[in-house]
Every structure is written in C-alpha cells, then in structure tokens.
Amino acid sequence: GENVEQHPSTLSVQEGDSAVIKCTYSDSASNYFPWYKQELGKRPQLIIDIRSNVGEKKDQRIAVTLNKTAKHFSLHITETQPEDSAVYFCAASSPLRFGNEKLTFGTGTRLTIIP
Amino acid sequence: DSGVTQTPKHLITATGQRVTLRCSPRSGDLSVYWYQQSLDQGLQFLIQYYNGEERAKGNILERFSAQQFPDLHSELNLSSLELGDSALYFCASTRTANSGNTIYFGEGSWLTVV
Numbered sequence: 551g552e553n554v555e556q557h558p559s560t561l562s563v564q565e566g567d568s569a570v571i572k573c574t575y576s577d578s579a580s581n582y583f584p585w586y587k588q589e590l591g592k593r594p595q596l597i598i599d600i601r602s603n604v605g606e607k608k609d610q611r612i613a614v615t616l617n618k619t620a621k622h623f624s625l626h627i628t629e630t631q632p633e634d635s636a637v638y639f640c641a642a643s644s645p646l647r648f649g650n651e652k653l654t655f656g657t658g659t660r661l662t663i664i665p
Numbered sequence: 666d667s668g669v670t671q672t673p674k675h676l677i678t679a680t681g682q683r684v685t686l687r688c689s690p691r692s693g694d695l696s697v698y699w700y701q702q703s704l705d706q707g708l709q710f711l712i713q714y715y716n717g718e719e720r721a722k723g724n725i726l727e728r729f730s731a732q733q734f735p736d737l738h739s740e741l742n743l744s745s746l747e748l749g750d751s752a753l754y755f756c757a758s759t760r761t762a763n764s765g766n767t768i769y770f771g772e773g774s775w776l777t778v779v
Contacts, residue, residue, distance in 0.1 A: 584767070584768070586770075591753075593667065593755060593770040593771060593772050593773055594708065594755070594770050595770070596767055596768070596769075599767065639707065639708060651766075652710070652713070652721050652723075653698075653710070653768055654710070655707055655708040655710075656707065657706075657707040658707050658708075
C-alpha cells in the first residue's frame with residue numbers, strides 16, 4: 551500500500567520568513583495530493599491540493615510543487631504570519647479497485663511562527 | 666462549517682464499555698471515511714464506506730465496527746474499550762469514491778476512556 555513520509559516533524563520560523571514542508575510517497579499510481587491544516591483540537595481543513603498532471607499550484611501565500619519522477623511534493627508558505635501556526639498534513643491518494651481511492655496521510659508537521 | 670456532522674462532540678466512558686459515534690456526511694456525498702487521531706499523532710485511516718458498502722479497510726481493530734445506512738449516515742461502534750482507545754475520531758465525506766475528490770472532515774468526536 552501507499553506510504554507517505556513527511557518532514558520535518560516540527561518547524562519554527564520567524565514571522566515573515568518562508569516555511570517549506572516536504573513529503574514523499576511510494577505508490578507511483580498516486581494522482582492526487584492534498585494538504586490539510588489542523589489547528590489544535592479542530593478538524594483538518596484543506597488548504598491546497600495538486601493533481602498529478604500539474605507540477606505547481608499557487609494560492610496567495612501558499613504553493614505546492616509536485617515531482618512525479620522523484621515521488622515527492624512540497625508545501626511552501628511565504629510571508630508567514632502567526633495564524634499560520636498549526637499542524638500541517640500532506641496526503642496522497644492512491645487508486646484502489648472498483649474506481650475507489652484511499653487517502654494516506656503523512657505524520658504531520660507542527661509549524662510554529664515566532665513573532 | 667464543512668457540512669459533515671458528528672455526534673457526540675465529547676464522550677467519557679469507562680474501560681470495557683461500548684460506544685457509538687455517528688456521522689452525517691455532506692449533502693450529496695456518498696462516501697464516508699473514519700479516521701482516528703490519538704494525542705499528538707497523525708490521522709489513522711480506519712474504514713471507508715460508499716453508498717452503504719464497505720470499500721476500504723485500514724488499521725481498524727476487530728473490537729471496532731462501522732456501517733453506512735441507506736440514508737448515508739454512518740456509525741462507528743467501539744466495544745470493549747481500552748484506555749488506548751482515547752482519541753479524536755473524525756468522520757469525513759466525499760462526493761464519490763473516485764480519486765481526486767476533496768475530503769471534508771467533520772469536527773470530530775472526542776472519546777476519553779477512563
């Protein structure tokens with residue numbers, strides 16, 4: 551089955567600096583890669599996603615890049631703000647039989663923005 | 666608000682007991698997923714249903730079971746509870762079971778086993 555590794559597990563950056571979180575996946579058939587942000591005690595919320603036919607996607611201060619050959623994808627947050635502090639999860643969607651798919655999550659990165 | 670409704674929000678119960686967590690997916694969503702998140706841990710996939718049928722199984726214990734009803738709501742049953750079952754249980758839903766569908770999470774059910 552799919553295995554998703556996420557690094558680093560914790561990350562502290564100065565407010566205004568950039569943060570980068572990296573994930574690798576094992577199943578070359580995976581074709582959808584969402585990123586979720588989870589604040590303490592709250593539900594994970596989708597912040598950006600990318601599909602395997604696209605190499606990069608940007609939404610304001612957030613961008614995701616995908617390298618299918620190397621089987622890794624990254625989340626980039628620029629001009630970080632205190633409200634960006636949260637746990638971020640990457641995920642990879644691998645197709646199963648009957649047109650089904652399974653979303654496998656990384657282990658999460660606790661991002662702390664230092665004012 | 667994601668549109669996915671979970672009840673109860675908080676639950677405290679004793680070891681050995683049985684509880685049922687309930688989930689109503691977003692309107693129109695046919696696929697329901699259950700995830701377990703222990704303290705400071707990642708999201709562990711438990712099980713997925715699509716239109717009433719089990720579609721995929723993850724690290725779900727034999728003491729746990731789930732089902733999806735004709736009205737598409739789902740229930741996760743946890744029995745013979747142990748202290749280690751204390752966790753936040755999330756339900757999530759998607760429109761179909763196909764790849765690339767955005768998964769929307771409910772607010773979760775906090776289970777504390779004492």
